[in-house]
Amino acid sequence: MAELKGTRDGYGEALIELGEKDSNIVVLDADLGSSTRARKFATKFPERYFNVGVAEQNMIGIASGLACTGKTVFASTFAIFATGRPWEQIRNSVCFSNLNVKIVASHGGITVGADGASHQSLEDVAIMRCIPNMKVIVPCDYEETKKTMREIVKVKGPYYIRLGRAKYPVLTNPDTPFEVGKGHIFRKGKHVTIISTGTMLDHALKAAAQLEKQDVQAEVMHIHTIKPIDAELIAASAKKTRCVVTVEEHSVIGGLGSAVSEVLCSCCPVPVERIGIQDKFGRSGSPEVLIKVYNMDVPDIVEAAKKVIQKKD
Amino acid sequence: MKEKRLSIDFFIVNELDAQGLISPEWSNTVIDEKKIQHLKNTAQKVRRKIIEILGRAGSGHPGGSLSSTEIIVSLYEGIMDVDPSQPRKMQRDRLVLSKGHSCPALYVMLAFKGFFPVEDLDHLRQWGSHLQGHPDMKSTPGVDMSSGSLGQGLSAACGIALAAKIDKRDFWTYCIIGDGEAQEGQIWEASMFAAHNKLDNLIVFLDFNKQQIEGRVDEIIGPLQYEEKWKSFGWHVQTIDGHSFKEIFHAVDTAKKSRFKPFMIIANTVKGKGVSFMEWNLDFHGTAPKGTEIEKAISEINDSAF
Numbered sequence: 224m225a226e227l228k229g230t231r232d233g234y235g236e237a238l239i240e241l242g243e244k245d246s247n248i249v250v251l252d253a254d255l256g257s258s259t260r261a262r263k264f265a266t267k268f269p270e271r272y273f274n275v276g277v278a279e280q281n282m283i284g285i286a287s288g289l290a291c292t293g294k295t296v297f298a299s300t301f302a303i304f305a306t307g308r309p310w311e312q313i314r315n316s317v318c319f320s321n322l323n324v325k326i327v328a329s330h331g332g333i334t335v336g337a338d339g340a341s342h343q344s345l346e347d348v349a350i351m352r353c354i355p356n357m358k359v360i361v362p363c364d365y366e367e368t369k370k371t372m373r374e375i376v377k378v379k380g381p382y383y384i385r386l387g388r389a390k391y392p393v394l395t396n397p398d399t400p401f402e403v404g405k406g407h408i409f410r411k412g413k414h415v416t417i418i419s420t421g422t423m424l425d426h427a428l429k430a431a432a433q434l435e436k437q438d439v440q441a442e443v444m445h446i447h448t449i450k451p452i453d454a455e456l457i458a459a460s461a462k463k464t465r466c467v468v469t470v471e472e473h474s475v476i477g478g479l480g481s482a483v484s485e486v487l488c489s490c491c492p493v494p495v496e497r498i499g500i501q502d503k504f505g506r507s508g509s510p511e512v513l514i515k516v517y518n519m520d521v522p523d524i525v526e527a528a529k530k531v532i533q534k535k536d
Numbered sequence: 537m538k539e540k541r542l543s544i545d546f547f548i549v550n551e552l553d554a555q556g557l558i559s560p561e562w563s564n565t566v567i568d569e570k571k572i573q574h575l576k577n578t579a580q581k582v583r584r585k586i587i588e589i590l591g592r593a594g595s596g597h598p599g600g601s602l603s604s605t606e607i608i609v610s611l612y613e614g615i616m617d618v619d620p621s622q623p624r625k626m627q628r629d630r631l632v633l634s635k636g637h638s639c640p641a642l643y644v645m646l647a648f649k650g651f652f653p654v655e656d657l658d659h660l661r662q663w664g665s666h667l668q669g670h671p672d673m674k675s676t677p678g679v680d681m682s683s684g685s686l687g688q689g690l691s692a693a694c695g696i697a698l699a700a701k702i703d704k705r706d707f708w709t710y711c712i713i714g715d716g717e718a719q720e721g722q723i724w725e726a727s728m729f730a731a732h733n734k735l736d737n738l739i740v741f742l743d744f745n746k747q748q749i750e751g752r753v754d755e756i757i758g759p760l761q762y763e764e765k766w767k768s769f770g771w772h773v774q775t776i777d778g779h780s781f782k783e784i785f786h787a788v789d790t791a792k793k794s795r796f797k798p799f800m801i802i803a804n805t806v807k808g809k810g811v812s813f814m815e816w817n818l819d820f821h822g823t824a825p826k827g828t829e830i831e832k833a834i835s836e837i838n839d840s841a842f
Binding site for chain 1: 626630632672673674680681682684685687688689690691692693694695696697698699700702721722725726728729732733
């Protein structure tokens with residue numbers, strides 16, 4: 224059993240690590256710094272940390288001004304407030320001018336749990352990846368979050384990093400390969416490709432293990448960078464297995480499932496089953512219950528794999 | 537012009553007079569008559585060029601460009617420390633034209649200063665031109681921040697001023713917002729932030745031209761008590777005649793001497809200022825002059841006596 228750790232904890236720790244190396248980093252928070260873990264930065268660098276108050280549109284605007292004066296800016300709040308509330312500010316004040324603003328949001332997805340629908344961001348990846356210049360990364364665990372942070376500070380321009388609220392299994396270690404824009408195959412197979420993003424990798428791997436018992440060899444690919452997506456790797460795997468299941472803790476409209484389908488429909492049209500939120504709002508409940516109720520659990524992935532294999536040529 | 541303003545906007549001007557906010561005492565140390573004459577000549581040239589390029593483009597926003605002309609001319613002809621040969625120099629003053637639709641005035645001024653060739657102005661709003669319909673910092677030399685979507689520029693200006701504070705740099709950040717624009721909630725988020733963080737290196741002009749695209753600002757959504765609003769948000773506030781170079785320069789001088797608070801200059805202006813048939817005429821908020829209107833406007837500007 225893998226150790227459980229928050230992706231947001233990886234964020235808070237990486238911020239301090241990066242802040243020590245680079246005095247140009249400024250962190251903004253819209254009064255949720257304790258929850259996003261951005262506030263950790265304030266304990267070390269109070270002069271470079273600003274809680275703008277409950278004012279997300281202004282936070283993005285401040286970030287744009289800081290960035291066009293040479294700062295590397297991290298702006299954090301919950302995913303729904305980081306992307307939905309200031310969407311147009313992100314588009315016009317940040318992305319249009321390709322400014323160096325990294326939006327790192329916690330509380331993405333249904334596993335926010337008890338807080339319910341208003342706080343469960345299920346559309347953020349869709350509305351971020353459609354903006355030109357914006358790049359989107361959804362790390363699978365604590366370790367990968369830290370690696371993501373170390374990489375994105377090296378590249379100027381806007382990023383959206385989606386993290387969760389819960390504790391998730393740590394599936395990677397400091398030596399696991401990580402490159403922005405590159406998918407990673409965690410398990411090789413030939414009958415079906417299961418592509419997951421974020422913390423759903425754990426479910427995808429468990430589903431593959433169950434499928435193996437039924438003589439189905441599933442290839443499991445983790446796509447942390449949803450934009451720019453690793454089209455080459457996805458196409459190569461799909462050409463081999465001839466069918467794909469996508470798994471994400473996000474609406475199937477506009478998220479990983481859409482992004483993968485966009486790749487496949489132009490270069491390798493094969494049947495795709497999309498596991499995710501099926502055009503619904505969330506509800507209160509524990510993360511485990513919600514994953515079950517919204518049909519995103521391991522048995523759901525297994526069933527989807529079998530179904531999509533049936534649809535193969 | 538004041539009579540006209542009284543007749544049309546009696547309520548607003550009367551209110552300002554009652555507050556004793558017009559005509560403070562001036563000294564000649566900040567700006568002399570010779571300089572004022574130069575600024576007036578420049579403003580005349582800028583206005584003429586605004587009409588020409590909007591006429592050629594066939595679209596754009598004359599009203600707000602003409603109301604903010606003196607403010608923009610003042611900033612680039614004596615207030616801001618900028619170097620047209622190094623538009624991205626770190627040690628420079630910055631302007632965020634938050635009411636981005638007034639960019640024809642900014643573009644003309646930047647061209648006159650030498651940030652780019654004056655001939656470029658002929659291609660405003662055309663395919664291939666670096667002069668976009670609304671300001672694009674990536675395209676146009678001298679544009680410090682992209683804008684156009686109302687309400688966002690003041691936050692960006694706060695971010696720039698904050699960066700100066702963090703790095704202990706002594707440049708000034710200027711911002712021009714509109715009165716219609718002040719209906720955006722983000723303006724007030726930014727206003728709180730600027731005061732809370734004591735951004736006394738931030739000087740903002742409110743181009744109070746009293747009209748917005750669909751009508752008079754006070755008829756669309758009041759109240760307009762801008763002085764009280766910004767004072768209560770923790771700002772220094774001064775109200776001036778936004779077409780008086782003397783008042784603009786003195787207000788900025790006062791702002792630079794003020795400490796611990798951001799500074800709001802409420803500039804009473806006339807929408808469409810300088811062209812009789814455009815003044816107070818809503819048709820020219822977002823519609824370019826055409827045909828004989830262009831000739832008439834240019835001839836009026838040429839004939840205007842200072």
